[in-house]
Amino acid sequence: MDPRTKTALPGYLSRTPQLKRLSDGLALFIGQIGQKQHREEPDGSLTLLGATYTKLVLLGENAEEAFADFVEGDDVVAIGSFKTRSYEHRGQKVEERQFQAVKLLFDTTRERYRVERKPRPRMEATREAPRAVGTVEFRAAQPARALALGR
The missing domain is CATH 2.40.50.140 (Nucleic acid-binding proteins)
Structure with a gap:
């Protein structure tokens, strides 16, 4: 294959x-x-x-x-x-x-980005509080720019 x-x-x-x-x-x-x-x-x-x-x-x-x-x-x-x-x-x-x-x-090799993602939906309902939004940082030589991704 x-x-x-x-x-x-x-x-x-x-x-x-x-x-x-x-x-x-x-x-x-x-x-x-x-x-x-x-x-x-x-x-x-x-x-x-x-x-x-x-x-x-x-x-x-x-x-x-x-x-x-x-x-x-x-x-x-x-x-x-x-x-x-x-x-x-x-x-x-x-x-x-x-x-x-x-x-x-x-x-992400060209600029500094901060990616914010919404938590993924759970398969079954629980009483647990939703998780906080996770943050991932990519660093390069230029100023930061935030990207909100909700996929």
């Missing part, structure tokens, strides 16, 4: 994400991932050469969750695969390479 594998695409959301509905009602998240390109110099410093951009899409419930959680500028890791989409625009055939993600995650 072969393990299931996906491609990881790290970067930052370089445009404000949009949430659209397809004709069948399915949610569609549309964004763009930017990746800064650097050259290492002989002295060890890095020179910024520019950035490359890839269209990012998510479908369904994952699209709605991503739209609620992410904004332009967030450092992210998209998990999925590259697809080529063909369509016609103003009489011209266009082939567009895009990344179709199944998951969109915060890149």
